Amino acid sequence: MQLRKSERKKAKIKMALQGSAGAGKSFSALLLAQGLTDNNLDKVAVIDTENGSADLYAHLGNYNVLTLKPPYTPESYIKAIQVCEDAEMEVIIIDSVTQCWEELLDFHSKLAGNSFTNWAKVTPRQKMFVDKILQADAHVIATIRTKQDYVLNQINGKYVPEKVGLKAVQRDGLDYEFTLVFxxxxxxxxxxxKDRTGLFMGAPDFIISAETGKEILEWCNSGAEVDGSISTTLGLSQSTSVSEESVKGKIAYTNNIQELILLYKEYPEHQEALRADFEIRKSFLNNLSNPQNFSSNGHTN
Structure with missing residues (x-):
């Protein structure tokens, strides 16, 4: 072990674009890629799961398209990313990653036996997919579909669903893995x-352009050169495990005790440091699952 001074290395951006159908995620991703490659779209690859939508913007330039067909397994995505890396693409657009999660949910629903323990057959496959994105030696832009999200609020003794905005159709907490989320x-x-670059934090809403990609590229290149063959993403080397901050964020997004237990087992290196966070979330979820723990004004007893 040896202490060293902190130093931000040159990075490959890992970012996500979240939005509903028609929001322009595919087009925005290509504009970002245009800026990230200094208008050289020959070095951009689109992994297309959206029925050929990637070809709708061919007027932008001569970018590459890799079409995925069902089933949209994590293994198919991993193979597609590797094909793009082998072709030395500078930017890989995954449009979109939602189908991967939907495929895993379908796989889980068809498994026989205990639903809770069956997640142990799903989580490692999702983790391999996410790790492949984070470790790719290229800028990665992932698009994610969103849908209307609801919560149950108690009104006059009855639980009534209430709209609370849009939610990404992917595993909860995935956004914590990215450097930048639009x-x-x-x-x-x-x-x-989410913005670890600091470029857009607190900025007013804007329309994404190639200039946005150029700003991100300047940030990526502003760090020191990476030693050896290890590339850096999120300010961490590939050999570094998921950060404590990232796991802490995932804890807050667990929906039930089963998910919380799986998360606890998935990251043994953070179990001791985050024990209090796990216990607090466990208590909250236990209260949430028991209506008797709620008073008529919506506060826990």
Whole structure:
């Protein structure tokens, strides 16, 4: 073991664009790629799961398309990313990653036996897919579909569903794995819901352009050169495990005790440091699952 001074290395951006159908995620991703490659779209590959939507913007330039067909397994995505890396693509657009999660949910629903223990057959496959994105030696832009999300609120003694905005159709907490996440609305305006670059934090809503990609590229190249063959993403080397901060964020997004237990087992290296966070979330989920723990004004007893 040896202490060293902190130093931000040159990075390959790993970012996500979240939005509903028609928000312009595919087009925005290509504009970002245009900026990230200094208008050289020959070095851009689109992994297309959206029925050929990637070809709709061919007027932008001569980018490459790799079409995935069902079933959209994590293994298919991993293979597609590897094909793009082998072709030395500088930017890989995955449009979209939602189908991968839907495929895993379908796989889980068809498994015989205990639903809870069956997640042990799903989580490792999802983790391999996410790790492949994070470790890719290229800029990666993933698009994610969103849908209307609801919560149950108690009104006059009854639980009533209430709209609370849009939710990404992917595993909860996936956004914590990315350096930068843009939420794109139906009018094509973007805002950053997560930004480790600091470029867009607190900025007013804007429309994504190639200039946005150039800003991100300048940030990526502003660090020191990476030693050896290890590339850096999220400010960490590939050999470094998922950060404590990332796991802490995932804890907050667990929906039930089963998910919380799986998350606890998935990251043994953080179990001790985050024990209090796990216990607090466990208590909250236990209260949430028992209506008797709620008073008529919606507060826990």
């Amino acid at each position: 939420d794109v609305d139906i009018k094509h305006f973007a805002s950053s819901s």
